[in-house]
Amino acid sequence: MRPGELIASDRGARASRPDDLHQAWTVLEQVMDPEVPVVSVVDLGIVRALDWANGHLQVTVTPTYSGCPATEVIEQDIRAALEQAGFAEPALKRQLSPAWTTDWISASGRERLRAYGIAAPLGSSNKRSLLGEPQVIACPQCGSSHTEVLSEFGSTACKALYRCCDCREPFDYFKCI
Structure with a gap:
């Protein structure tokens, strides 16, 4: 390395601007989950935090579960969207604790799931079903609880x-976890 050369992590580094975090959240609201393409990574609650450090945007992501096959694709989509919006080399951090829960899905995310034909998780992830208490899952097509x-x-x-x-239609139910 010669004097004056930037180390790789410094490329594109800059001071934070007042609207950077707001702009980044806006960009991420357009990054859709690859398995359910009507719900953004923000609506799913898997983008846990945004921060600015060392001249770069820092993004904390919690996958829906640790073995989710879409995690790397989601992270690549997040990085690409942010870079396209002018955030040079955003740093992504995968955070597994606390574990993601369906409680983190936004109200608009739940409505988008329903409109797409997927029953959104009911209540919270309190695991009452483990005690034998049945859940009534409404049909996202017709609204029936039968x-x-x-x-x-x-x-x-x-x-x-x-x-x-x-209505006899099959549908997915997004489990409470």
Whole structure:
């Protein structure tokens, strides 16, 4: 390294501007989950924090579960969107604790899930179902609460497969975790 050369982590480093964090949140609201493309990473609550350090945007991400196959794709999409918006070399930090919970899904995210045909998680992740208390899952198509579980394993590990007994349509239910 020669005098005056930047080390790799300093490329694009700059002082924070007053609206940087707001702009970054706005950008991230447009980054959609690859498995449910109507819900943003912000609506899912997997972007935990934004900060500015060492001249770069710092993004803390908590995957929906530690083995989620979409985690790397999500992180690449976050990085690409931020770089396209002018944030040079944003630093992403994967944080596994506290573990993500469906409680972190925003109200607009829950509505977008429903409109897409996925029943949003009910209540909180308090695990009352482990005590044998059944949950009534409303059909996202017709609103009926007359539904049944077809399989505890849906199209992804975080969903179960249900069917409405009235309109007969199958649908995914985003499990409380």
